[in-house]
Amino acid sequence: VEQGDLHGRRIVVTAGGTREPLDPVRYLGNRSSGRQGVAIARAAARRGATVTLIAANLETAAPSEVELVPVSTAAELREAAVALAAEADVVIMAAAVADYRPAAISEGKIKKDEQGDELSLRLVRNPDILKELAEKRAEGRLVVGFAAETEPDRDALLALARKKLDAKGCDFLVVNVVGWDRGFASHDNEIIVLDRGGDIVAEASGSKMSVADRILDAIG
Numbered sequence: 091v092e093q094g095d096l097h098g099r100r101i102v103v104t105a106g107g108t109r110e111p112l113d114p115v116r117y118l119g120n121r122s123s124g125r126q127g128v129a130i131a132r133a134a135a136r137r138g139a140t141v142t143l144i145a146a147n148l149e150t151a152a153p154s155e156v157e158l159v160p161v162s163t164a165a166e167l168r169e170a171a172v173a174l175a176a177e178a179d180v181v182i183m184a185a186a187v188a189d190y191r192p193a194a195i196s197e198g199k200i201k202k203d204e205q206g207d208e209l210s211l212r213l214v215r216n217p218d219i220l221k222e223l224a225e226k227r228a229e230g231r232l233v234v235g236f237a238a239e240t241e242p243d244r245d246a247l248l249a250l251a252r253k254k255l256d257a258k259g260c261d262f263l264v265v266n267v268v269g270w271d272r273g274f275a276s277h278d279n280e281i282i283v284l285d286r287g288g289d290i291v292a293e294a295s296g297s298k299m300s301v302a303d304r305i306l307d308a309i310g
């Protein structure tokens with residue numbers, strides 16, 4: 091039996107987009123479909139890794155060959171990621187985690203009759219899970235972050251990404267250009283992988299499955 095190059099490795103992947111509830115029927119969300127994270131989980135499993143997928147509101151089917159941990163909010167994703175990261179060789183944070191959540195969740199539906207013509211929402215910052223995982227990671231473990239950016243200029247994009255890499259303290263950062271019609275909702279992706287020092291170690295574009303393999307190659 092041929093064993094894949096990731097045989098014996100325990101990999102945790104987060105995918106999808108968190109939803110932050112406003113009231114029992116509404117949430118603040120984002121357009122992440124989860125396809126890139128799911129492709130990474132599938133590719134890693136095919137290459138022999140033991141994969142856990144922390145899945146936030148996927149709009150695509152999860153692979154059957156991975157262990158699935160469904161979550162919805164950033165707080166749930168954090169709890170799962172922190173617990174599972176302790177046993178993982180590699181954590182790949184592909185999920186789009188909400189930077190903010192509503193300061194309060196209304197018990198009942200927010201009613202327009204009570205709010206009038208304008209409604210202001212007060213939001214509070216969510217904890218940065220990637221940064222926390224990077225700070226807590228044990229020697230020899232890898233933490234990989236994503237940076238979805240709308241910056242069209244390559245140099246400006248790389249400058250942003252390097253700043254993010256420093257702020258997060260992760261081992262690799264996968265930069266992907268997103269926009270109204272690319273990145274999140276689409277089937278293709280275009281990425282640049284930076285290592286800890288900010289050097290480009292891979293660039294890929296194409297199907298999310300082919301991009302997934304290139305990311306896994308790059309992080310070794």
Ligand code: C5P
Pocket residue numbers: 164183184185186187188189216217218219220221234235236237238
């Ligand atoms: O800061 P920004 O949202 O651009 O960072 C993106 C990276 O950080 C992604 O890997 C995402 O999963 C992660 N993230 C996180 N916790 C947050 C926000 C983002 O782990 N609250």
